[in-house]
């Protein structure tokens with residue numbers, strides 16, 4: 479009878495030891511999985527920050543550059559009008575060719591002036 483009890487004690491101790499080992503493995507597995515998720519979240523946060531930086535740069539700086547370009551295009555248009563007056567020519571509204579200020583039709587495209 480004592481042998482059976484001793485065997486049961488050994489079996490119980492062994493089972494408990496395996497259970498503790500499995501529990502520790504599960505805990506370690508959970509810790510590592512949680513750490514991986516944490517690092518992945520860090521990476522996602524950095525990606526998001528990069529996206530925001532690009533968005534801010536593109537909206538502010540691109541809008542500023544577009545405004546500058548639009549102003550420069552208007553400046554060129556005004557300079558061309560001044561040049562046309564000096565050269566006594568006018569610009570065809572259709573093909574933008576320079577034609578004599580006394581012409582009634584564009585020499586390049588035939589548009590009525």
Ligand SMILES: [Zn+2]
Nearest residue numbers: 570573584587
């Ligand atoms: Zn024309």
